Amino acid sequence: MDLEWYEFEVVGxxxxxxxxxxxxxxxxxxxxxxTPFKAGNAIFINLSFGDKDSKTGKVDDGVITNNGxxxxxxxxxxxxxxLYLDLHPDALIYAEGRTPARTRMYQMSIxxxxxxxxxxxxxxxxxxxxxxxxxxxxxxxxxxxxxxxxF
Numbered sequence: 550m551d552l553e554w555y556e557f558e559v560v561g562x563x564x565x566x567x568x569x570x571x572x573x574x575x576x577x578x579x580x581x582x583x584t585p586f587k588a589g590n591a592i593f594i595n596l597s598f599g600d601k602d603s604k605t606g607k608v609d610d611g612v613i614t615n616n617g618x619x620x621x622x623x624x625x626x627x628x629x630x631x632l633y634l635d636l637h638p639d640a641l642i643y644a645e646g647r648t649p650a651r652t653r654m655y656q657m658s659i660x661x662x663x664x665x666x667x668x669x670x671x672x673x674x675x676x677x678x679x680x681x682x683x684x685x686x687x688x689x690x691x692x693x694x695x696x697x698x699x700f
Contacts, residue, residue, distance in 0.1 A: 552624035566629045572616030580608045581629045596644040611647050623658040631669045634697040645692035671696045
């Protein structure tokens with residue numbers, strides 16, 4: 550991808566990744582984690598993301614950091630998702646913000662960077678009626694499903 554992103558490291562078995570956000574509030578450790586869950590007959594991979602407390606190791610997915618680098622942070626998450634899908638090509642990654650405002654922020658970032666992101670992955674959105682459809686601009690989604698692009 551041609552987007553600017555942070556270097557990251559793999560924690561354990563490639564289900565967790567960490568990187569540092571560097572901005573107005575200093576250096577803040579971030580964590581991206583992939584956790585399987587079952588819904589109906591399908592197994593999905595939940596994508597969780599947040600600030601990681603260096604002392605306790607706990608991840609807070611509700612904090613609003615405002616470190617001045619949201620595009621670089623979201624590009625890093627996108628790069629991590631692509632790497633995860635390269636390792637697990639059949640994975641169905643489910644992503645939803647903790648709040649509607651956060652989900653909207655993710656959607657706006659997908660809109661801005663969709664040309665780059667769609668080179669590697671397919672993105673679908675869940676409508677308010679829980680209908681899954683290919684991601685389109687100008688439609689508000691409640692969550693997203695990301696899969697490896699098949700050629």
